[in-house]
Amino acid sequence: MSPITASRALRGVTTVADELAQKVRDAARELGYVAxxxxxxxxxxxxxxxxxxxxxxxxxxxxxxxxxxxxxxxxxxxxxxxxxxxxxxxxxxxxxxxxxxxxxxxxxxxxxxxxxxxxxxxxxxxxxxxxxxxxxxxxxxxxxxFSQLDAGATAAKHLLARGRKRLAFVGAQLDQRTLLRGEGFRRVLQRAGLYDPGLELLTPRPSSVGLGGELFAQLLANHPQVDGIFFGNDDLAHGALLEAMRLGVKVPEQVAVLGFNDLPSSAFMVPRLSSIRTPRxxxxxxxxxxxxxxxxxxxxxxxxxxxxxxxxxxxxx
Missing domain, CATH: 3.40.50.2300 (Response regulator)
Known part of the structure; x- marks a missing residue:
């Protein structure tokens, strides 16, 4: 066997026959060889x-x-x-x-x-x-x-189609992609004449379930008429749903909640979370x-x- 073939086998190259690759790996283990x-x-x-x-x-x-x-x-x-x-x-x-x-x-x-x-x-x-x-x-x-701007615009259009008028955007971490989602959301509301800069709640803090609950409570305390919220990440939306249950806020009757990324647990939240699924x-x-x-x-x-x-x-x- 040539050194090149042995090297390929140890690197997991699929062109090496399985039986031969296994012999090389067995020999390497026996010799204690580390590449x-x-x-x-x-x-x-x-x-x-x-x-x-x-x-x-x-x-x-x-x-x-x-x-x-x-x-x-x-x-x-x-x-x-x-x-x-x-x-x-x-x-x-x-x-x-x-x-x-x-x-x-x-x-x-x-x-x-x-x-x-x-x-x-x-x-x-x-x-x-x-x-x-x-x-x-x-x-x-x-x-x-994918277009982060278009994703944010889709979120706004969906909430508007549900008859919501007082729409908020909640974002954390504030990396460029989160800001672009917010910009897409904002543009749709501006064209509809429904944009309120006071309903954007942005923080550089790391996104988390706990932060989502905190921001949800803060937003409703300051703006009780909000009837739809787009969260820049699903974990924030998860926290919002949990906090809504604690506060007795009915979702979606009082306020609709939309997330982003569609994490696996989103389909099992109470209520089940609407979200924008990303092809990660x-x-x-x-x-x-x-x-x-x-x-x-x-x-x-x-x-x-x-x-x-x-x-x-x-x-x-």
Whole structure:
């Protein structure tokens, strides 16, 4: 057996026969062998890794996306290096600088908001890059996602179609994608002549169930006539539904509640939460497939790939 075949077997490349790959893994375990990725990178002047940077590892949205990416890249013998920048552009810049030193084969980044220094490093590196979760057709970039503006607009249109007139937007974390959802929501209300800036409740605090309940109570205490609320994340909406039960506020009779991302637990809330379902797994798969094409030097006919989203209507609206 050649060293190349053994290396491929240990990296999980699917072109190696299963029986042969198992023999290599058994031998490696018996010998206590551990692969040295640094040496491999020196030998080839390039690593076998793809770097994926996300703003959170506690948000189910990014966990689902990472699982899908891993499922595409690992069978191709590529290691997935995950970096969590905690919604900090400076922290992301540090991660990009550190990971580029390892000469990765590709970069998968979340959104377009980052420091100018990060942009210069990415461009100068020449490493193929795909941006996830948002779209930008004018920047000449490869991206896979959906329109956050359109998602926010869909939320407003749905609540208006339900006959709601006093509509609020509640957002936390305030990353660019959350702000774009709010902007899409705002534009629809402005066109309808129903926009009230006092009904936007925004906080940079991390999104959570507890925060959602707190903001819901605060909003209704200050604006008791609110009859529809769009929450920028499902966990905020979950907290609102729980707080509504504590306060005796009837949902949707008194106030309709709409979430975003359609997390698995949303279908089991009381009442069942209406939400905008985002294609997080599909985005991960498509982004990983796109980076494979770029690594291979293949032409990409559609650099901007819109995966869309879905309004899921349940009992809360």
């Amino acid at each position: 040295n990725p640094a040496a491999r990178a020196l030998a080839s002047a390039q690593s076998q890794s793809v770097v994926v940077l996300v703003p959170s590892l506690s948000n189910q949205l990014f966990v689902d996306t990472l699982e899908a990416i891993h499922g595409v890249l690992r069978p191709k013998g590529l290691e997935v290096l995950i970096g969590n920048f905690h919604y900090s552009r400076d922290e992301e810049e540090d991660l990009i600088r550190n990971y580029l030193a390892y000469q990765p084969r590709g970069l998968l980044l979340t959104g377009f908001e980052r420091t100018e220094s990060s942009r210069r490093m990415i461009e100068a590196s020449g490493v193929p890059c795909v941006y996830m979760m948002d779209l930008d057709s004018g920047a000449g970039l490869h991206c896979v996602g 797994e599909a985005i991960g798969r498509r982004a990983a497939e796109l980076i494979l094409n770029l690594i291979a030097g293949r032409d990409v006919e559609e650099p901007v790939q819109d995966m869309g989203f879905e309004l899921v209507v349940r009992e809360s609206t």
